[in-house]
Amino acid sequence: MPNSEANLEQLEVDFQARIDAEERIEPKDWMPEKYRKTVLRQMSQHAHSEVIGMQPEGNWITRAPSLHRKIVLLAKVQDEAGHGLYLYSAAETLGATREELVQLMHEGKAKYSSIFNYPTLTWADIGAIGWLVDGAAIVNQVALQRTSYGPYSRSMIRICKEESFHQRQGYEIMLKLANGSPEQKAMAQDALNRFWEPSLMMFGPTDADSPNSAQSMKWKIKRKSNDELRQAFVDQTIKQIEVLGLEMPSKDIKWNEERGHYDFGELNWDEFFAVIKGNGPCNRQRLAHHKKAHDEGAWVREAARAYEAKKKARAEKAA
Ligand code: 3HC
DSSP states (O other): OOOOHHHHHHHHHHHHHHHHTTOOBOTTSOOOHHHHHHHHHHHHHHHHHHHHTHHHHHTTGGGOSSHHHHHHHHHHHHHHHHHHHHHHHHHHTTTOOHHHHHHHHHTTSSOOOGGGGSOOOSHHHHHHIIIIIHHHHHHHHHHHTTOSBHHHHHHHHHHHHHHHHHHHHHHHHHHHHHTSOHHHHHHHHHHHHHHHHHHHHTTOSOGGGOTTHHHHHHTTSSSSOHHHHHHHHHHHHHHHHHHHTOOOSOTTOEEETTTTEEEOOOOOHHHHHHIIIIISTTHHHHHHHHHHHHHHTHHHHHHHHHHHHHHHHHHHHHO
């Protein structure tokens, strides 16, 4: 029976009361259509980010400087594929298929994280990605472990455990390089300088320019604002830069006694918006690569579906 307007209003009030009481929303629960769409958008973009994020690092698997480094990097990149799979599965509970979600990304209608549109030029970039990019992802994802949508929250708990290993492997690469030869130290510094601002942009536009934040915070999809998370990341990372003995990547980084936080200056938001509109250094390359791999994998999906159908038919016949 269709909901009357009064009924709908009551449903929305009850829904907000559940959120306020810290209950998790589960796939079969009633939810406002806008809530469903917002969680689906965020989760699918997150899933796309995990999968596209395999490209800049995958680029270095064959060039890792030792067998040990190669094994560690392979494991990390495979973890990212796994994260994408949990997240696509969690997103499917909201009524969209993985195929549809991927299609939206291919058409440029769904985004993935801006950070993966930057190239990995040296081995030190692999250290910087693990340390800064996975480090930023953890700060965001620890907050998302308490997101209001149950399947998203549970997938974050599992993913965060693996991200911690990723962050440490990146930092360890940076430690080795920063304490190595002058050339290695310079390489680490260059990677830090190039990945610093793009990592801070991972948290999204400033709160004042974030159209989705107010409603997402009210529905507890987001637990902390973009600026709060960015500041937490800056504060923890500055100390790590000091331990590495590298120079600060920006002259604007200064301790602010009054705020009790580090200032880090204004970021280049024109660059951020250009990147998320598809005009970053590697956007075209990343999407083209994903489309190609997706097309080449069509026969695998077809075979898996045929196998499933056959198994189901056999089970029905036997029943
Ligand atoms: N890259 C690309 N797009 C971004 C972005 C970024 N860094 N930050 C914001 N945007 C987009 C938003 O998606 C939104 O566009 P849309 O309406 O077309 O979807 C627009 O910019 C406005 O931003 P808002 O702040 O209003 O958007 P949100 O409320 O969704 O907040 C977010 C943005 C903080 C990134 C939030 O979506 C989020 O927390 N997402 C989950 C975390 C995530 O996606 N992480 C990916 C990082 S990489 C990763 O985890 C892989 C790991 O292995 C390193």
